[in-house]
Amino acid sequence: MTDPQPAIRLTGLTKEFGAVTAVDHVDLEIAAGEFFSMLGPSGSGKTTVLRLIAGFEQPTGGTIELFGDDVTKRAPFDRDVNTVFQDYALFPHMSVLENVAYGLRVRGIGRRERIERARRALASVRLEQMGDRKPSQLSGGQRQRVALARATVVQPKVLLLDEPLGALDLKLREQMQVELKEIQRELGITFIFVTHDQEEALTLSDRVAVFNNGRIEQLGTPAELYERPGSRFVADFVGTSNLFDDAVSRELLGRGGVHSVRPEKMAVGSGETGADVRNAPGTVVETIYLGSGIRLVVDLDAGVRVSVLEQNDRNRVHDDERGDRVVVSWHDDDVVALGGADAASAPAA
């Protein structure tokens, strides 16, 4: 973020589809070399922003700058950005090598050089043996890597990734997350990553923009978003939150407004006391065994259902069951204020 010229600068970016405003006056700066994620539920406008940056859609208003150049009106083939598509969009009639070499071919680079460079790109994603195959003969993870090689072989300034791991199973997805991060570090280019998976966004990114209703709800590092969510929406969407509305907050915390406490910041029957410890009695509704942890769902007497995450470590002594009476405790500084009752509940309704 020391670079004075951001890789991407969006100013008042707006896109309307008929009566629907998909992107609503978005202002955003993404630094060169950053791994940036756009996170949000489907229909929140994150993919549209990506397609606007790529040039597949024309904005209704606002501008897009790429390293200081206004590219708003330029065609996709005139922009130094490349896309890894959600469905990979590999050309089915071309071999894997031809797919990777495509961007070099349409740029008029000679046959020998483009094959050489495409081979190197394939090697960088560990698919050098697969060059002669057709995309249909590859597995999902391999296709994903071909798409990555195809987009990076033309050395874009910014790489756009549209939910690229969405179609992969969990194990492969975790493996590809690590690989993506490595590739980004090697290439040193800006990655803009669109996902609806908050865990993925937190794992991979330097910074995350949380989208909701075509706007950026909150922008920050993964830790900032998780520890200090700025709104009820972010607290709910990024990770799991126990939300206390105005009435519950008054009873449990002694002050009004909406508050949130993360499940792992709560404990059951810890026996802790102190000025900043809050205790609330309740009844266990459900215990869910997670392997590394145990999730307890507790109905507090104050009239709110909370989720408590306990580590399954050697210190764990309680074996609470459904119907048991327990005391849930947490520290005051783990409580995040999400603003006044009216301000917070209005957008959610």
Next chain:
Amino acid sequence: MTMNATAPASARGAASDPPEPDRADTAPGGAPRRGIPRPKATPARRASVFLTAHPRVRLGFLLAAPLFWLGLVYVVALAALLVTAFWSVNSFTGEITTEWTLDNIITVLTGSLYQTVTFRTIGVALLVTIIDVALALPIAFYMAKVASPRARRLLVIAVLMPLWASYLVKAYAWRSVLSQDGILEWVLAPFGLHTPGYGLPATVITLSYLWLPYVILPIFAGLERVPDSLLEASADLGGKTWPTIRHVVLPMALPAIIAGTIFSFSLSLGDYITVNIVGGASQMLGNLVYTNVGAANNLPLAAAIALIPIAIIFGYLALVRRTGALDNL
């Protein structure tokens, strides 16, 4: 069978009994479950049960009618045509003699009239095919990739609409359009141009018109199957319009284009009505068949002539196959 039938029943009873008290406090009664009657064993139901257990019988019912049609009406008729080509006509009585002879085939292959007409027919069919593909590609692309869903529906209807009118009516309409005092002459006269009149150009124009829907529809269907993301990927990687068309759209649409050309090419090869109506004095293979069946009363020779387009189509399909365009069908 009986063992199997009773065992699950008792197992079901044993499994459902113990949880009964537990369920009673959450959903008392359980009457809704008992309220669903078992399906009655109607004849239709029994037939379904039988068919479910006998896949071969099922397949037989599915395919009996079409196989009967294909086998008897289609293949046998075609075989009869082939056989007839090797018979001859007694020139004195006009009766068909069922003696095997290659005379008809030799006549058709060596006669200069037949050669000229064959090449003319191939030329017309090729020209019609080229014109149709050139017209169909942009329309089909617009329908599949550019138009809104509503406009797409309207265009599909518009493309199909000419098929609602009789072939004869359309051919005669073109006869009137192309005539010396027709609309075309009236439109072209201010530019110093004239209607081509009746002849081969008129035949090409009319046939191109007649077969255009048959070329547009398969190409449209083929292009519709090309995901938009592939076109976006091409543009994203730096492909401008023409490289995208050449490297992505055309190769992917090739099987559909071939399918369209098979329609226009084979329909043109066999046509004789259009050339009769707007072709002036020119003859195509179809006319020769027609005159030999009718006026000349020489069915064996007609059959031999009819083998020419069949042979050409087989040659065309073999050629297409070698390009690999049929691999993706």
